[in-house]
Amino acid sequence: MKRGRAEGRTIKPRRNSERVASPAERAQITLTINGTRHTADVEVRKTLADFIREEAGLTGTHLGCEHGVCGACTIHLDGQAVRSCLMFAVQAQGAEITTVESLGTPERLHPLQEAFRDHHGLQCGFCTPGILMSTLAFLRESPHPSDEQIREVLSGNLCRCTGYQGIVAAVRDAARRMRGTA
Amino acid sequence: MGTRYFGERVKRNEDPRLLTGRGTFVDDIRLPGMLHGAVLRSPHAHARLLSLDTSKAKTARGVVAVYTRTDLPEHLQQPLPKLIPHYALIHHKTQYALAPEKVRYVGEPVAFVVAESRYLAEDAAELVEVEYEPLPPVVDLTQAAQPNAPLVHEDMGTNVCAHHTQRVGNVEDAFARAAHVFTERFVMDRGTAAPMECRGIVAQWEPKMRQLTVWDSTQAPIPIRNGLARLLGLPQGGVRVIAPDVGGGFGPKIMMFYPEEILVPCAAMQLGRPVKWIEDRRENFVAMNQEREQIHVAAIAVDSDGRILGVRTNFLYDSGAYIPYGIIVPIVASTTLPGPYKIPNYHCEFKAVFTNKTIVSPYRGAGRPHGVFVMERLMDRVAKELRIDRTEVRRRNLIQPHEFPYEVGLIYQDNAPVIYDSGDYPATLAKALQMIGYDMWPERRARYRREGRYVGLGIACYVEGSGIGPYEGARVTVEPSGKVYAATSVGTQGQGHFTSFAQIVADALTVPVEDVVVVTGDTGAFGWGTGTFASRAAVVAGNAVHLAAQAVREKTLKVAATKLEARVEDLELQDGKVFVRGVPGRTMTLAEIAVAANPLRGTIPEGWEQPGLEASRYFAPPRGTFPNGVHACVLEVDVQTGMIKILKYVVVHDCGRVINPLILDGQIHGGVAQGLGGAFYERLVYDEHGQLLTQTFMDYLLPTAMEVPEIEIGHLETPSPLNPLGVKGAGEAGVIPVAALIAQAIDDALMEFGVRIAEMPLSPNRLLEIIQAARKQPAAAS
Numbered sequence: 036m037k038r039g040r041a042e043g044r045t046i047k048p049r050r051n052s053e054r055v056a057s058p059a060e061r062a063q064i065t066l067t068i069n070g071t072r073h074t075a076d077v078e079v080r081k082t083l084a085d086f087i088r089e090e091a092g093l094t095g096t097h098l099g100c101e102h103g104v105c106g107a108c109t110i111h112l113d114g115q116a117v118r119s120c121l122m123f124a125v126q127a128q129g130a131e132i133t134t135v136e137s138l139g140t141p142e143r144l145h146p147l148q149e150a151f152r153d154h155h156g157l158q159c160g161f162c163t164p165g166i167l168m169s170t171l172a173f174l175r176e177s178p179h180p181s182d183e184q185i186r187e188v189l190s191g192n193l194c195r196c197t198g199y200q201g202i203v204a205a206v207r208d209a210a211r212r213m214r215g216t217a
Numbered sequence: 218m219g220t221r222y223f224g225e226r227v228k229r230n231e232d233p234r235l236l237t238g239r240g241t242f243v244d245d246i247r248l249p250g251m252l253h254g255a256v257l258r259s260p261h262a263h264a265r266l267l268s269l270d271t272s273k274a275k276t277a278r279g280v281v282a283v284y285t286r287t288d289l290p291e292h293l294q295q296p297l298p299k300l301i302p303h304y305a306l307i308h309h310k311t312q313y314a315l316a317p318e319k320v321r322y323v324g325e326p327v328a329f330v331v332a333e334s335r336y337l338a339e340d341a342a343e344l345v346e347v348e349y350e351p352l353p354p355v356v357d358l359t360q361a362a363q364p365n366a367p368l369v370h371e372d373m374g375t376n377v378c379a380h381h382t383q384r385v386g387n388v389e390d391a392f393a394r395a396a397h398v399f400t401e402r403f404v405m406d407r408g409t410a411a412p413m414e415c416r417g418i419v420a421q422w423e424p425k426m427r428q429l430t431v432w433d434s435t436q437a438p439i440p441i442r443n444g445l446a447r448l449l450g451l452p453q454g455g456v457r458v459i460a461p462d463v464g465g466g467f468g469p470k471i472m473m474f475y476p477e478e479i480l481v482p483c484a485a486m487q488l489g490r491p492v493k494w495i496e497d498r499r500e501n502f503v504a505m506n507q508e509r510e511q512i513h514v515a516a517i518a519v520d521s522d523g524r525i526l527g528v529r530t531n532f533l534y535d536s537g538a539y540i541p542y543g544i545i546v547p548i549v550a551s552t553t554l555p556g557p558y559k560i561p562n563y564h565c566e567f568k569a570v571f572t573n574k575t576i577v578s579p580y581r582g583a584g585r586p587h588g589v590f591v592m593e594r595l596m597d598r599v600a601k602e603l604r605i606d607r608t609e610v611r612r613r614n615l616i617q618p619h620e621f622p623y624e625v626g627l628i629y630q631d632n633a634p635v636i637y638d639s640g641d642y643p644a645t646l647a648k649a650l651q652m653i654g655y656d657m658w659p660e661r662r663a664r665y666r667r668e669g670r671y672v673g674l675g676i677a678c679y680v681e682g683s684g685i686g687p688y689e690g691a692r693v694t695v696e697p698s699g700k701v702y703a704a705t706s707v708g709t710q711g712q713g714h715f716t717s718f719a720q721i722v723a724d725a726l727t728v729p730v731e732d733v734v735v736v737t738g739d740t741g742a743f744g745w746g747t748g749t750f751a752s753r754a755a756v757v758a759g760n761a762v763h764l765a766a767q768a769v770r771e772k773t774l775k776v777a778a779t780k781l782e783a784r785v786e787d788l789e790l791q792d793g794k795v796f797v798r799g800v801p802g803r804t805m806t807l808a809e810i811a812v813a814a815n816p817l818r819g820t821i822p823e824g825w826e827q828p829g830l831e832a833s834r835y836f837a838p839p840r841g842t843f844p845n846g847v848h849a850c851v852l853e854v855d856v857q858t859g860m861i862k863i864l865k866y867v868v869v870h871d872c873g874r875v876i877n878p879l880i881l882d883g884q885i886h887g888g889v890a891q892g893l894g895g896a897f898y899e900r901l902v903y904d905e906h907g908q909l910l911t912q913t914f915m916d917y918l919l920p921t922a923m924e925v926p927e928i929e930i931g932h933l934e935t936p937s938p939l940n941p942l943g944v945k946g947a948g949e950a951g952v953i954p955v956a957a958l959i960a961q962a963i964d965d966a967l968m969e970f971g972v973r974i975a976e977m978p979l980s981p982n983r984l985l986e987i988i989q990a991a992r993k994q995p996a997a998a999s
C-alpha cells in the first residue's frame with residue numbers, strides 16, 4: 036500500500052519535514068545516493084524506498100512488507116541502517132544514502148557478500164540486500180560479534196528461505212574477513 | 218572424466234548477481250509509458266454486490282481506466298479454468314477475474330484501477346463506490362460442513378464439494394480383532410507461505426508484432442503462457458511469460474489463474490501501454506492462496522505388541538471460497554499419512570468444504586505435514602498407552618530395506634500408485650537417534666527436571682512423495698562461441714537451479730560450472746513443461762537436463778570424429794576439448810566443434826539428428842519417487858510464558874543422490890524454519906465475520922534468527938531407481954514432520970502435567986492455556 040502508509044508508525048522526523056502537507060503536494064529535494072547527487076521534484080508522500088527504486092532506478096533495495104518489519108528495504112542514511120519504507124523521500128533531504136549497489140560488483144564482491152556466497156547465506160536473494168546493509172552497519176560497530184549478537188541483529192530482518200543458518204555463518208565469517216582487511 | 222561437480226558443494230552461479238542488487242524481480246521491470254494497477258477488494262467475507270459506481274474513480278487524477286467485471290470480455294466474466302479436475306470433485310467452483318454478483322471472501326477482487334502511478338491508482342480505488350448487502354458468512358470449517366450452514370455457492374445446495382475415500386485391506390475387521398484401538402481428533406489451522414516477495418505482474422503488448430510479454434512471479438510460467446494464449450485468443454507463440462528472479466514461492470505462487478494474471482495483460486492489451494501490478498503485503502495476506510486447515514478424526518488399531526493392524530482417518534478439508542486447484546492437498550495428506558510404517562488395513566476419507574475465506578492451494582508440504590502429524594501422534598499414543606518406548610514402537614512397524622519397492626496400496630496425487638522406490642528406514646531412524654543422543658535421554662531428562670527445567674525430546678519419521686510427472690524438458694546448446702547454455706522448463710524461486718543444473722551440464726561437457734548459463738522460467742527459451750512444485754524440479758527437470766547434456770556430449774564426439782577423422786571410441790572429451798587418444802595435437806575445442814556442427818555449405822551427415830551442438834530432451838517419470846527422513850529435537854518449555862526454546866535439532870534425510878549438498882542443506886534449513894513457524898508461531902486468525910485479523914508481520918509472526926536454531930544434518934543416500942541421476946526431491950523435507958515433532962517434544966517436556974498436543978499451530982499463548990488446563994486436572998497444581 037502506497038497511500039497513507041506512514042501513519043501510526045514511528046518515524047523520526049528529519050530536518051525540515053515536520054510540517055503537515057497534503058499528500059499530493061510536491062517538494063524539491065536533493066540527496067546523495069551512492070555518491071551521486073539527485074535533485075528531484077517529488078510528491079511529499081513518496082517513500083524513500085520508492086524514490087530510491089523509481090527515481091534513482093536502484094532496484095537492489097527491495098520491499099517485502101512496507102510496514103517496517105521485514106527489513107528488506109534497509110539502506111544506510113548518513114551511515115545508519117534505516118528502513119527506507121518507513122521514511123518519506125522528503126525526510127531524506129540533504130542526506131547521504133548508500134544502498135546495496137554501493138558494495139561490491141559481481142566480479143569483485145565485498146568481503147561480506149563473498150562470505151554470503153561461501154556460506155549459502157541466500158536462496159531467492161530477495162531479503163539479501165536488506166540483510167547485507169543491516170549486518171554491514173552492525174559489523175562496523177561490533178567487529179567481534181558473538182553468535183548471539185549476530186542472531187539478535189538479524190532478528191530485525193526476515194528471511195523466508197534460508198532458516199538463517201547460512202546467514203549467521205556468513206556474518207561470523209565476514210567479521211573475520213573484514214577485521215583482516217580493516 | 219566421471220563426476221567432477223555432481224555431489225560437490227559448488228558455490229552458486231546466481232549469487233554474485235543477487236548479492237549486488239542486480240537481480241531482476243518483477244517489481245524491478247520498468248518500461249517506458251508504464252501504468253500501474255491497484256485492485257479494489259471486497260471488505261466482506263460474504264455479501265451480495267448490489268451496485269458498483271466507478272464514475273468518480275474514472276475522473277480522478279492520473280486514472281487511465283477502471284475495470285469492473287462487465288468491462289471484461291464476455292468469456293473472462295466467467296469462472297476461470299478448472300486446473301486439476303478429479304472424479305470425486307463434484308462441484309469444481311473456480312474463482313473469477315473480478316467478482317460476480319456476490320463476493321465470497323475478504324480480499325476478492327471487485328475492481329481494477331489503472332493509473333499513472335501506484336499512489337494514484339490507490340487514491341482512485343477508494344473512490345469506487347460499492348454497495349454491498351452482507352450475507353451470513355461461513356467461517357468455521359465444521360459448521361460449514363453442516364447441512365444447515367449458509368451456502369458459499371447457492372446452486373450447490375451444500376458446501377461440500379468433494380467426498381473421497383481410499384481403502385487398503387479390511388479396516389473394520391482389523392479394528393474388530395485389535396487388542397487396542399485409540400481414537401483422537403486433530404485440528405490444523407491456517408497459515409500462509411509468506412514469500413518475502415509478494416506477487417507481481419507486468420504485461421506489455423506490442424500491437425505491431427502481436428506479441429504479449431508478461432513478467433509474472435509465478436512458479437509455472439509455461440502453463441500460464443498456455444492458458445493466457447487460450448483465454449486471450451492468441452497463439453502460444455504470441456505470448457511470452459517470463460518468471461524472472463522470484464523471491465520465494467513455496468507453493469502458492471502457482472495458480473491458474475490469480476485474477477491479476479488476467480487483469481494486467483488484459484489492461485495492457487486494451488490500453489496499449491505496459492501495466493504493472495505489485496501486490497503489497499496486506500493484500501498478500503488475503504489475496505494469495507493459503508493452506509493447512511484440516512480437522513481429522515483418526516484411529517489406530519494395534520495388537521498387544523504395538524504392531525499396527527489398521528489406521529482410519531476421516532477428515533474435513535477447508536478449501537476456502539473456490540477450489541481451482543482441486544483436491545490435491547487432501548489426497549496428499551491421505552497418502553502421506555502411512556509414512557514409513559506397514560499398515561495392512563487403512564481407510565482414509567475426506568470431505569472438501571467451501572468456506573468464506575481465502576482460497577486454499579498447496580503450500581510447501583501440501584498435506585504432508587497433516588498426514589505425518591496424525592500418524593506420528595497416533596504412534597506416540599500407542600507407545601504411551603502400551604508403555605513401549607516410542608522409538609521401539611516405530612521400529613517394530615517400519616518397512617524393512619528388503620521390502621522395496623513397497624506398494625502402499627493407495628493412489629497418489631499424480632494418479633499413479635504409491636510405490637516407495639527405495640530407502641533404509643531403520644538406518645535413518647538409528648542415525649537420528651544416535652545424533653540426538655537418545656540412549657542418554659532418560660538420565661538427561663531427569664537431570665533437567667532436577668534443575669526445575671521442562672525439557673523434552675521429540676522424534677518424528679516421514680516419507681515424502683516427490684518428483685512426480687508428468688514431465689519436464691531441457692535444451693542444452695553449445696554456441697559457436699563455445700559458451701554453453703541450458704534452457705529448462707521449470708522456474709526457480711531460490712532453489713539454486715542456475716547452479717545444480719549447470720553442474721550436471723558441466724560434468725557432461727567437461728567445462729567449468731561457471732561457464733554454463735542456465736535459463737529458467739522463460740517460455741521464450743523453452744516452451745514445454747509444467748512447473749516447480751511437489752519437490753520435483755531437481756528430479757524431473759534435472760534428469761531432463763542430464764539427458765540433453767549427454768546427448769550433446771555424444772553429438773560433440775560424433776562431429777569431432779568426422780572432423781578429426783578418428784573413431785568415436787578413440788576420442789576423449791576433457792576440459793572442453795576433444796582429443797584423439799595417443800595422438801597429441803589432434804584436438805578440437807567445443808567452440809570449433811560447434812562451428813563445424815553447423816556448416817554454411819556442404820552436407821550434414823545422417824547420424825547428426827539436427828544441426829549444431831544442441832539437444833532437447835524430456836524426462837517423464839512413471840511415478841513419483843519417495844525420499845524419507847527423521848527429525849529429532851530437544852526443546853525446553855518455559856511453563857510461565859508458554860515460550861519454547863529449541864536446544865538441539867537434528868535432521869537425517871535420504872533423498873537419493875545429492876547434486877549439491879550446499880543447496881540441499883539450505884533447502885532443509887529453510888524448510889525447518891517454515892515448519893517451526895507452522896508448528897508454533899504462525900497462525901492466520903479469522904474472526905467470526907471472516908475478517909482476517911493477522912494482516913501484518915506484526916500480527917503474523919514469521920520465525921526470526923532468534924527462534925530458528927542451528928540444525929545438524931545427517932545424510933543417507935539410497936539412490937532412486939526411477940531416474941538416471943538417482944535423485945529424489947528435497948524441497949519439502951524440512952517442513953513436513955516439524956509440527957509432529959514439536960508436539961511430541963512438548964508432551965515429553967510436560968509429561969508430569971499430562972499434556973497432550975493435538976493441534977497445529979500452537980503459540981505461546983495457546984500452549985500456556987493448555988498447560989494451565991492440564992495443571993488444573995490433577996488434584997493440586999504444584
Ligand code: FES
Nearest residue numbers: 099100101106120
Ligand atoms: S519493506 Fe521496509 S521493513 Fe519491510
Ligand code: FES
Nearest residue numbers: 158162194195196
Ligand atoms: S533468501 Fe529468500 S527471503 Fe531470504
